[in-house]
Protein backbone atom coordinates (compact mmCIF):
# COMPACT_ATOMS: atom_id res chain seq x y z
CA UNK A 1 0.00 0.00 0.00
CA UNK A 2 1.11 3.53 -0.80
CA UNK A 3 2.25 5.50 2.26
CA UNK A 4 -0.39 7.97 3.51
CA UNK A 5 0.14 11.66 2.80
CA UNK A 6 0.47 14.15 5.66
CA UNK A 7 -2.48 16.20 6.83
CA UNK A 8 -1.26 19.73 7.58
CA UNK A 9 -3.58 22.07 9.46
CA UNK A 10 -2.83 25.79 9.68
CA UNK A 11 -4.98 27.65 12.18
CA UNK A 12 -4.95 30.64 14.51
CA UNK A 13 -7.06 33.66 15.50
CA UNK A 14 -8.99 35.74 13.01
CA UNK A 15 -6.84 38.44 11.41
CA UNK A 16 -3.51 36.84 12.35
CA UNK A 17 -2.70 36.33 8.66
CA UNK A 18 -3.60 32.69 7.90
CA UNK A 19 -4.89 33.47 4.42
CA UNK A 20 -1.97 35.77 3.64
CA UNK A 21 0.68 33.29 4.77
CA UNK A 22 -1.03 30.36 3.05
CA UNK A 23 -1.21 32.28 -0.25
CA UNK A 24 2.43 33.28 0.06
CA UNK A 25 3.43 29.69 0.73
CA UNK A 26 1.54 28.41 -2.30
CA UNK A 27 2.63 31.24 -4.64
CA UNK A 28 6.32 31.46 -3.77
CA UNK A 29 7.44 28.00 -2.85
CA UNK A 30 7.33 24.78 -4.81
CA UNK A 31 5.00 22.67 -2.81
CA UNK A 32 4.11 19.03 -3.04
CA UNK A 33 0.91 19.42 -1.10
CA UNK A 34 -2.65 20.02 -2.25
CA UNK A 35 -4.91 22.68 -0.80
CA UNK A 36 -8.29 21.52 0.46
CA UNK A 37 -10.97 23.88 -0.86
CA UNK A 38 -13.57 24.58 1.79
CA UNK A 39 -17.31 24.89 1.46
CA UNK A 40 -19.02 28.01 2.78
CA UNK A 41 -22.37 29.74 2.93
CA UNK A 42 -20.85 33.23 2.93
CA UNK A 43 -21.32 35.43 -0.12
CA UNK A 44 -18.71 35.35 -2.84
CA UNK A 45 -16.46 38.44 -2.72
CA UNK A 46 -15.41 40.31 -5.87
CA UNK A 47 -12.67 38.33 -7.62
CA UNK A 48 -13.42 35.04 -5.89
CA UNK A 49 -14.01 31.99 -8.05
CA UNK A 50 -16.30 29.02 -7.35
CA UNK A 51 -14.24 25.88 -6.80
CA UNK A 52 -10.99 27.84 -6.47
CA UNK A 53 -11.46 30.00 -3.38
CA UNK A 54 -14.41 28.11 -1.95
CA UNK A 55 -17.36 25.97 -2.94
CA UNK A 56 -20.13 28.52 -2.38
CA UNK A 57 -23.35 26.84 -1.25
CA UNK A 58 -26.71 27.80 0.24
CA UNK A 59 -27.46 27.13 3.92
CA UNK A 60 -29.82 24.30 2.89
CA UNK A 61 -27.19 22.65 0.68
CA UNK A 62 -24.58 22.98 3.42
CA UNK A 63 -26.89 21.44 6.02
CA UNK A 64 -27.55 18.54 3.66
CA UNK A 65 -23.77 17.94 3.53
CA UNK A 66 -23.64 17.93 7.33
CA UNK A 67 -26.53 15.46 7.50
CA UNK A 68 -24.88 13.10 5.04
CA UNK A 69 -21.61 13.14 6.99
CA UNK A 70 -19.69 14.57 4.04
CA UNK A 71 -17.67 17.08 6.09
CA UNK A 72 -14.54 16.29 8.05
CA UNK A 73 -15.39 19.29 10.25
CA UNK A 74 -17.43 22.46 10.05
CA UNK A 75 -17.86 25.59 12.11
CA UNK A 76 -20.22 28.50 12.28
CA UNK A 77 -18.05 31.54 11.98
CA UNK A 78 -19.42 35.11 12.15
CA UNK A 79 -22.85 33.96 10.97
CA UNK A 80 -21.77 31.61 8.17
CA UNK A 81 -20.91 27.98 7.85
CA UNK A 82 -17.43 26.87 6.79
CA UNK A 83 -16.47 23.23 6.35
CA UNK A 84 -13.98 20.77 4.90
CA UNK A 85 -15.32 18.20 2.39
CA UNK A 86 -14.10 14.84 3.67
CA UNK A 87 -13.86 12.83 0.43
CA UNK A 88 -11.17 15.01 -1.10
CA UNK A 89 -9.06 14.86 2.08
CA UNK A 90 -9.38 11.07 2.42
CA UNK A 91 -8.72 10.29 -1.26
CA UNK A 92 -5.74 12.63 -1.47
CA UNK A 93 -4.11 11.28 1.71
CA UNK A 94 -4.73 7.68 0.55
CA UNK A 95 -2.96 8.42 -2.74
CA UNK A 96 0.14 9.41 -0.73
CA UNK A 97 -0.27 13.14 -1.34
CA UNK A 98 -0.15 15.75 1.47
CA UNK A 99 -3.21 17.91 2.12
CA UNK A 100 -3.14 21.44 3.55
CA UNK A 101 -6.10 22.88 5.49
CA UNK A 102 -6.39 26.55 6.47
CA UNK A 103 -9.24 26.75 8.96
CA UNK A 104 -10.31 28.61 12.09
CA UNK A 105 -9.59 27.29 15.57
CA UNK A 106 -12.85 25.45 16.41
CA UNK A 107 -12.64 23.46 13.18
CA UNK A 108 -8.98 22.64 13.77
CA UNK A 109 -9.78 21.15 17.18
CA UNK A 110 -12.47 18.97 15.60
CA UNK A 111 -9.99 17.70 13.01
CA UNK A 112 -7.52 16.99 15.82
CA UNK A 113 -10.11 14.70 17.48
CA UNK A 114 -10.82 12.78 14.25
CA UNK A 115 -7.34 12.72 12.77
CA UNK A 116 -4.84 13.18 15.62
CA UNK A 117 -2.01 12.07 13.31
CA UNK A 118 -2.27 15.43 11.49
CA UNK A 119 0.34 18.17 11.91
CA UNK A 120 -1.29 21.09 13.72
CA UNK A 121 0.33 24.50 13.28
CA UNK A 122 -0.81 27.55 15.22
CA UNK A 123 -0.09 30.90 13.59
CA UNK A 124 0.33 33.47 16.34
CA UNK A 125 0.41 37.28 16.24
CA UNK A 126 3.59 39.03 17.45
CA UNK A 127 1.33 40.58 20.14
CA UNK A 128 -2.31 41.53 20.70
CA UNK A 129 -1.84 45.20 19.71
CA UNK A 130 -0.50 44.11 16.33
CA UNK A 131 -3.41 41.69 15.92
CA UNK A 132 -5.86 44.53 16.56
CA UNK A 133 -4.07 46.71 14.00
CA UNK A 134 -4.28 43.97 11.38
CA UNK A 135 -7.99 43.42 11.88
CA UNK A 136 -8.52 47.21 11.80
CA UNK A 137 -6.41 47.73 8.70
CA UNK A 138 -8.19 44.98 6.81
CA UNK A 139 -11.17 47.33 7.01
CA UNK A 140 -13.84 44.64 6.97
CA UNK A 141 -15.10 44.95 10.56
CA UNK A 142 -16.91 47.56 12.67
CA UNK A 143 -15.32 48.65 15.98
CA UNK A 144 -17.84 46.46 17.81
CA UNK A 145 -16.94 43.36 15.79
CA UNK A 146 -13.22 44.13 16.24
CA UNK A 147 -13.82 44.09 20.02
CA UNK A 148 -15.56 40.71 19.75
CA UNK A 149 -12.80 39.26 17.62
CA UNK A 150 -10.17 40.41 20.10
CA UNK A 151 -12.00 38.74 23.00
CA UNK A 152 -12.23 35.58 20.93
CA UNK A 153 -8.54 35.80 20.07
CA UNK A 154 -7.59 35.80 23.76
CA UNK A 155 -9.64 32.60 24.25
CA UNK A 156 -8.11 31.06 21.14
CA UNK A 157 -4.55 31.78 22.23
CA UNK A 158 -5.21 29.56 25.24
CA UNK A 159 -5.86 26.60 22.94
CA UNK A 160 -2.29 26.60 21.72
CA UNK A 161 -1.55 23.56 23.91
CA UNK A 162 -3.44 21.32 21.47
CA UNK A 163 -1.06 22.15 18.63
CA UNK A 164 2.26 20.63 17.56
CA UNK A 165 3.95 23.82 16.39
CA UNK A 166 3.63 27.55 16.87
CA UNK A 167 4.78 29.95 14.17
CA UNK A 168 4.82 33.69 14.79
CA UNK A 169 3.55 35.72 11.85
CA UNK A 170 5.93 38.64 12.06
CA UNK A 171 7.20 38.60 8.50
CA UNK A 172 4.97 36.75 6.03
CA UNK A 173 7.90 35.22 4.18
CA UNK A 174 9.58 34.02 7.39
CA UNK A 175 6.35 32.44 8.59
CA UNK A 176 5.81 30.68 5.24
CA UNK A 177 9.39 29.43 5.29
CA UNK A 178 9.02 28.06 8.81
CA UNK A 179 5.85 26.20 7.85
CA UNK A 180 7.68 24.70 4.93
CA UNK A 181 10.54 23.54 7.17
CA UNK A 182 8.07 21.95 9.57
CA UNK A 183 6.53 19.94 6.73
CA UNK A 184 9.93 18.91 5.42
CA UNK A 185 11.05 17.76 8.87
CA UNK A 186 7.86 15.75 9.34
CA UNK A 187 8.67 13.88 6.13
CA UNK A 188 12.13 13.04 7.48
CA UNK A 189 10.87 11.47 10.71
CA UNK A 190 12.09 7.92 11.16
CA UNK A 191 8.57 6.59 11.69
CA UNK A 192 7.60 7.77 8.20
CA UNK A 193 10.65 6.19 6.59
CA UNK A 194 10.99 2.95 8.46
CA UNK A 195 9.19 0.77 5.87
CA UNK A 196 11.26 2.10 3.00
CA UNK A 197 14.39 1.64 5.08
CA UNK A 198 13.51 -1.93 6.05
CA UNK A 199 13.13 -2.75 2.35
CA UNK A 200 16.61 -1.42 1.61
CA UNK A 201 18.07 -3.53 4.41
CA UNK A 202 16.17 -6.61 3.16
CA UNK A 203 17.60 -6.12 -0.33
CA UNK A 204 21.13 -5.83 1.03
CA UNK A 205 20.89 -9.11 2.95
Ligand SMILES: Nc1nc2c(ncn2[C@@H]2O[C@H](COP(=O)(O)OP(=O)(O)O)[C@@H](O)[C@H]2O)c(=O)[nH]1
Nearest residue numbers: 019038039074075077082083084102103104107
Ligand atom coordinates in the same frame (compact mmCIF):
# COMPACT_ATOMS: atom_id res chain seq x y z
N1 LIG B 1 -13.63 25.49 10.40
C1 LIG B 1 -13.35 25.93 9.18
N2 LIG B 1 -12.90 27.19 9.00
C2 LIG B 1 -12.63 27.61 7.75
C3 LIG B 1 -12.78 26.77 6.63
N3 LIG B 1 -12.41 27.46 5.52
C4 LIG B 1 -12.04 28.68 5.94
N4 LIG B 1 -12.15 28.78 7.27
C5 LIG B 1 -11.83 29.93 8.15
O1 LIG B 1 -12.95 30.78 8.20
C6 LIG B 1 -12.52 32.10 8.53
C7 LIG B 1 -13.21 33.11 7.64
O2 LIG B 1 -12.78 32.98 6.32
P1 LIG B 1 -13.14 34.06 5.20
O3 LIG B 1 -14.63 34.32 5.21
O4 LIG B 1 -12.57 33.59 3.91
O5 LIG B 1 -12.52 35.38 5.71
P2 LIG B 1 -11.03 35.86 6.02
O6 LIG B 1 -10.10 34.68 5.83
O7 LIG B 1 -11.14 36.30 7.45
O8 LIG B 1 -10.80 36.95 5.04
C8 LIG B 1 -11.00 32.08 8.38
O9 LIG B 1 -10.45 32.03 9.68
C9 LIG B 1 -10.72 30.80 7.64
O10 LIG B 1 -9.46 30.26 8.00
C10 LIG B 1 -13.24 25.43 6.86
O11 LIG B 1 -13.40 24.61 5.96
N5 LIG B 1 -13.50 25.08 8.14
Ligand SMILES: Nc1ncnc2c1ncn2[C@@H]1O[C@H](COP(=O)(O)OP(=O)(O)O)[C@@H](O)[C@H]1O
Nearest residue numbers: 014015016017018019020134138169170171172
Ligand atom coordinates in the same frame (compact mmCIF):
# COMPACT_ATOMS: atom_id res chain seq x y z
N1 LIG C 1 3.07 39.42 8.66
C1 LIG C 1 2.18 40.41 8.48
N2 LIG C 1 2.53 41.68 8.72
C2 LIG C 1 1.63 42.69 8.55
N3 LIG C 1 0.35 42.52 8.14
C3 LIG C 1 -0.06 41.26 7.88
C4 LIG C 1 0.84 40.14 8.03
N4 LIG C 1 0.15 39.02 7.69
C5 LIG C 1 -1.11 39.42 7.35
N5 LIG C 1 -1.23 40.75 7.44
C6 LIG C 1 -2.45 41.58 7.21
O1 LIG C 1 -3.36 41.30 8.27
C7 LIG C 1 -4.72 41.26 7.79
C8 LIG C 1 -5.34 39.92 8.15
O2 LIG C 1 -4.77 38.87 7.36
P1 LIG C 1 -5.61 37.61 6.84
O3 LIG C 1 -4.69 36.80 6.01
O4 LIG C 1 -6.91 38.06 6.24
O5 LIG C 1 -5.91 36.86 8.23
P2 LIG C 1 -6.79 35.58 8.60
O6 LIG C 1 -6.91 34.75 7.34
O7 LIG C 1 -6.01 34.89 9.68
O8 LIG C 1 -8.11 36.10 9.10
C9 LIG C 1 -4.65 41.53 6.29
O9 LIG C 1 -4.93 42.91 6.06
C10 LIG C 1 -3.20 41.19 5.93
O10 LIG C 1 -2.76 41.93 4.81
